[in-house]
Structures are given as structure tokens and as C-alpha cells.
Amino acid sequence: MAAAVVASTARWVRVRAGVVEAARLRCQLGGSRFGRLFLLPSAAGDVAQRRHVAHFTFHPDPENRKYGQTQKMNLFQSITSALDNSLAKDPTAVIFGEDVAFGGVFRCTVGLRDKYGKDRVFNTPLCEQGIVGFGIGVAVNGATAIAEIQFADYIFPAFDQIVNEAAKYRYRSGDLFNCGGLTIRAPWGCVGHGALYHSQCPEAFFAHCPGIKIVVPRSPFQAKGLLLSCIEDKNPCIFFEPKILYRAAVEQVPVEPYYIPLSQAEVLQEGSDVTLVAWGTQVHVIREVASMAREKLGVSCEVIDLKTILPWDIDTVCKSVAKTGRLMISHEAPLTGGFASEISSTVQEECFLNLEAPISRVCGYDTPFPHIFETFYIPDKWKCYDALRKMINY
């Protein structure tokens, strides 16, 4: 699995004519008319090249010296670093999941078993419901449980444990018991070749459940700080890691532990005309859309990384929309019931009179995540740009 990600991301670093070709095809999709678009056999020659281009370009943040010495790390290395710091600091911390002992299918736990022992980093059999239920038990008893679900797509057998047990433990026991020490990590999001069961983004399912926290980082620096905050946080947290960024995202990350507060969205770029909100990989897509808008339309965009999905930072987003008057939210998950609908609904409640145009949601289609159609499914920068243009001209 990891090797496939390596191979594909290595190919994706090339930005070639394939992008233009794909863009031309995708621009034809815009418009409500049902287009008769067929993949021409003649295009089959450059299909291979077209597929090798990622839909985003990773934008690393400038080096942050506030937390001491930094080291060049990619996303999975920053996760390993965060877990290393946690296990060092907290003697009750344990990491468990499928295949975590040898390092994990995405190398997030490499070296931890050798360093901390097999009673603290251990494999579980293939049973997600068991993993999370077991994790809840570990946390209720006072230890820090860091559970790994191998892919977010596999989290559904554990859905009952998370929603009915973990989220409600404190509430139903009147604060006598809690499983705040539980953190669940799962690789999340599209990866170019994942198809139905290795590409899903289930944050919307869990957003509907009070009692848990959901966090999605956009980069290695963010991931380490947010993961450490999740582990410290006295509430059960789900930490989704964009798997496409495991190797593609490289940044300077502090070696020592540091904490990025949860439930605080970050304004990456100030602007005055449109607010763009996203999380995870999609942040990099909308950053590119913002620069495209500036060049081609002279539009100034305010880019916000939501970071924490639940509880989300309503104030930052609403303050921004009050300033700009237009909002576009983008995520890979399907449109209907996706988290953008919650944001959209709240913003129109809070900022109704400030809005200049309807809130635009650029999301995946309401279909299962396709295998062969992935490039057409994901909300790439062209679809976002198209929506932005229509919003500006509303």
C-alpha cells in the first residue's frame, strides 16, 4: 500500500501538458446542460500521463522557529515524531492497531516498538469494532489510548463504539467516567487510485455526533501540533490524516513537542472579496484557486483552513464572511450532507445580511467514490475556480 503511494506521488510531482488537456476537458463540464462527453480513444495515448498529475500542489508553510530546532519531515514522519513525543512524555500511552508494530502500512509508527517496547506498541487482529471498543476501555481506565484504523473507509464497523460509547461516556455517567484519553487516527481522503474503499472522507458522519472532536491537518507541521493536542485533549478525538500527503508534503517541523490549539481555524491569506474554506488536502487546492483568482480576475480571496471539524470555529469563518460577503466551501466528500452544508447553514444564519451571493459548495459528486472516474470526481481547482467566477459575477 505504502509503496504504491510512493510510486504514484513520485509521478505526480511533474506538472505537464496533461493538466492543460484535463483542464480543457473539465471546463467543458461546466454548465447545467448535460454534456455528451466521451473519453476519446485517441486520448488513451496520454491517459497514462494525465492520470499521473495530482490535483493539487503542496504549499509548505515557512519554517516556524518558535518551538526550537526543526527538521525536514514529511507527513508520516511528523506523525511518528508526535507519537514518539507522546510515548516519551506519558508513561501510560499505548499505540495499537492493525500492523502498527512493524511501522504501519504508511510508516507512521516506524521505530516506536523498538524504542518503547512491545507492551506499548502492539498489533491488534483485524477487528475495527474491537480496536475502538478496546481503546475506549483503555482510556476509561486512565491510560492514553492511541488507536489506528488502517483506512478511514474501515472505520464504519467501529461507528457504533465511537458514537454510542465513546462520545456519550462522560455525559451519561454525569462526568464520573470518561474516555478522554482516546485518540483514533486514520488515513483519509483521495489518493489517486484508491477507488471506493481507500479514498473516503467520513468526517461528516462523525460531525453529527456531539461528544467527540474531529481534526484534519493540512501539512506536517500542523499534523504534529494538532495530533499532540488531540492526545492531550481530555475528550475522545478522531484525527484524520490526508494519505495523499504522507510523502508529498514535506516541511520543516520542530523536533520538540508543541501544541496547536483545537477548534481554531487559521486564516492563511487575508482577502477582501471572497472567503474560501477547506481542510486537509483541499486547502492546497483552494490556495491555488486564490492565486488564480488574483491573477485572472483581480479578486482578493481570504483562505481559511478549518482544521477542527467538530467543534468548528464559527467565529473566524463568520467574521471573515461578514468582511467579504461571499463564501465558498470545498471538500472531497459528497455534496449532500457533507460538512459544507453545516457551515453554509450556520453562516447564512449568522451573516445573512452580509452575503452578496449564495454560498457555494464545491464538493464531490453524490456517488460512491469512483475507481476509473476519480479525476472527474474530485473538486479540483478548475471546478472551484469556475464556482468562484460564477459567485463573483452573481
Place this chain on the structure above:
Amino acid sequence: MRKMLAVVSRVLTGASQKPAGRVLLAARNFANDASFDIKKCDVHRLEDEPPTTAVLTREEGLKYYKIMQTVRRMELKADQLYKQKIIRGFCHLYDGQEACCVGLEAGINPTDHVITAYRAHGFTYTRGLPVREILAELTGRRGGCAKGKGGSMHMYAKNFYGGNGIVGAQVPLGAGIALACKYNEKDEICLTLYGDGAANQGQIFETYNMAALWKLPCIFICENNRYGMGTSVERAAASTDYYKRGDFIPGIRVDGMDVLCVREATKFAAAYCRSGKGPMLMELQTYRYHGHSMSDPGVSYRTREEIQEVRSKSDPIMLLKDRMVNNNLASIEELKEIDVEVRKEIEDAAQFATADPEPPLEELGNHIYCREPPFEVRGANQWIKYKSVS
């Protein structure tokens, strides 16, 4: 020079005519069938056992050989196409386990039902789909069995319910199919397969309970290839006697590398289920040569010596070949001819799979629901919609 060419051409034409005559001549010298001793199966909660001898006719032998060889070549071809990046996504190969799919198919009727997990290419073939549709589905083309929308893990055929990506999720489905079989009273059974990794999933045990309680005609089959992805069975399971895991469900442990052993055990289990006595559990002890999927080299959790040992001592195709040749059921040349035929079929199928066009973009929105009037699938933004036709 010209004389030499004439001689060469005469020899060659002569040679191409010879084999037919030789086979005709030789067929008369072949035995019609032979009886073989097969390994005794361990049983759990059963008084009877599957037989320890099996009769193999020449015709059956050639058929099993051809099917196993086709599955083997097809998987190797898929491996090749994957490395050429013509197949993408996830691909879980079945080579080494051919005796399981062929033996199981030989022990049941085409009207019986089969459901398995993601290592499904072999079963897709034995359940009746041509190789070209399987390879086209792997490459994601419109000629594929699921129109290119499913990929490696989602292949379906008549009475074959896939092809399921989520581990263990297919087992309750299998019990449901068995209930339908019982309800329809057509004397059909359902084979529900899963792996040694899935055997630790909770839903399997829920299914055991339901199947035993309602005496469903379901054979639970655990294909134990010793490794759940990269975890060996000793490290994953408290009890590696997978055939006993059904507890109150009788079980048999079968040598999954011997096609005759699998066939006899399947016939035994099928007869048991058809008689209304309830479900049965079969553990097939088998081995896969490739890694878990194409991104797994397959050697970080097991040694190359182990793989080599299984290949040289227990390869299912080799076992069948030796049996047939040593007992005068077929000649080596005949089997070689079958190999050539199979190779050609696979080449043609690969050619088709590579050249076939991809499904049209309209398919993106199709088949979400059943037979609704065409509706619009909401898409990337309020101005992009796809029509969904079901």
C-alpha cells in the same frame, strides 16, 4: 537454399499434422480414470468424514488442469499489466490458491451461490466469466464485467456475489443468500468465503450464530493462506484451528493445495447442507505466492525459501499434472498443448483489456439507485450536475 527451405517447410507442415494423429493414437492408450488417495481431513463435531480416496476421470483432470492453468496465467498477466501501470488501484492476486476455486466449483452446481472477499479473480473465472471481461474490469474499461466501475475487488457473475472490499462484510451476506436458498426450496446452497484475517471479525461470529440457529444451507469457507496481509496466523488468532472456530458448527480442515481433496470435502459439505442439517465450516489450508496486494512484495513477513518450498512441493497445478501423468491419464505433450492454448487466450484477453475504451463519463452518475426516473446527481457546485440513469 531453396531445397533446404522446401525440406524445412515439409518437415514443419508434417510436424503440425503429426500431433493430432499422435493424440488420437495415444488417447486409446490412456486410462479412463484413476483412483487417488487424498489426505484425511480433520473434523470437528462430525461423525462422518469426507472420503480418503477420490476418482479422477481423464476428462475431469484435463478440465481442472486447464482451468487452474488459466487462473494462474491470468493472475500472472494481471501482475504484468499492473507493473506496466495499465492496471491501477488495488489488485489482489490468487496464484497458488487455484485448487481452492477449482475444487470448490467442482463440488457444487452452477446453480449454487458463491460469495467471497477481495481475492476474487479466480472465482470470477470459475463461476463462468471469460478472462477478457475480468482483465477488462481490472483495467477499468467498458468491456469489464462491472462496466469498469468496480475494479479488481468488485467482480460479479451469475450466482457469484463478488468481490467485496471490506474484510468480513461478505459473510453475513452469505448467510442471507443461504436463507434465500432455503426459502426458495430449490436445493441450492451458498458458499461463503473469507480469509484467515477476516476470521477474527465480529460479524463472522454473529453470522455463525444465525446460520446455526436457523439451519441455513451455508458452507463457511476459511481460505487460510497463513497470512492476513502481513500478519501470520499465530500472531493474529488465539486459536488457529479455524475449522473449529464455528464452535457449535461442524467443521472440516482440508488440504487446499490438492484439488481432489477440496472437491471431495466440498461434495461432503454440500450434501450435509442440502440435507437440511444446517451450516458447515471448511478451512482450506492454502498459500498465495504473491504478496497481499501488488504493493506488497510478500517477502518482508515470510522468507523466500518458504515460498519456494511451497512452490516446489505443493503447487496445485504441479500436483495435478504429476498425478495425471504418472497414472496415464494424460501425456506431458497434451498438457503442454493446453498451456499453449491458455497462453494464447490470456494474450488475446490482455490485448482486449488494453485496447478497450474506458466507460463513458455519463457512467459516473449512473446506477446509484434503482429504476428511478433519470434524476440529476448534484455535483461539484450548483452549476454542475450529472444525469443518473438506473
